[in-house]
Amino acid sequence: MADTLIEARVTGKVQGVWFRAWTREQAVALGLRGWVRNEPDGAVRALLVGPEATVKRMVDLLHQGPDRARVDAVETRSATIAADGESAGGFEIRR
Template sequence: MREMAAIVRGRVQGVWFRGWTRETARALGVTGWVRNLPDGSVEVLAHGSDEQLDQLESHLWQGPPLARVTTIESRRADTDTPLSDFSVRR
């Protein structure tokens, strides 16, 4: 299993980005979480196969209709820590 940690920047708060990310990740079979950060960015931690994480990252660049993503900083690593669902953290 692989883990992707990403910071998404742009107009990503107040545009339903977290809820949209949760729905998108669940549809792809990815587990993890998403949360807003104080600087206006969004943090995503996702577990899945490289293919699933590639798809999720591609979707993150699009975002929901009102979002405007300018950058995504992501890193990947192997993980043995299972996560059971994809949730929105506050």
């Protein structure tokens, strides 16, 4: 079965509260691939790649976030992998 690819944009108090590290920890525990990064506007963006049910579980977790975060919204959309194989393996924190 093909992987599901979702790009998520999380807004609220999500920078400076360990959101990226928490996201990576959750994604690795679930066996997902992809990345997470801070956006200039204060949001956090993530690419989640894996089985559909697992990606949906991660999106649910993003609505909660780590203890110090305040999540106002999580917007998701289908994504595609760029030719550089940006989700080839593992889950990384990007700058």
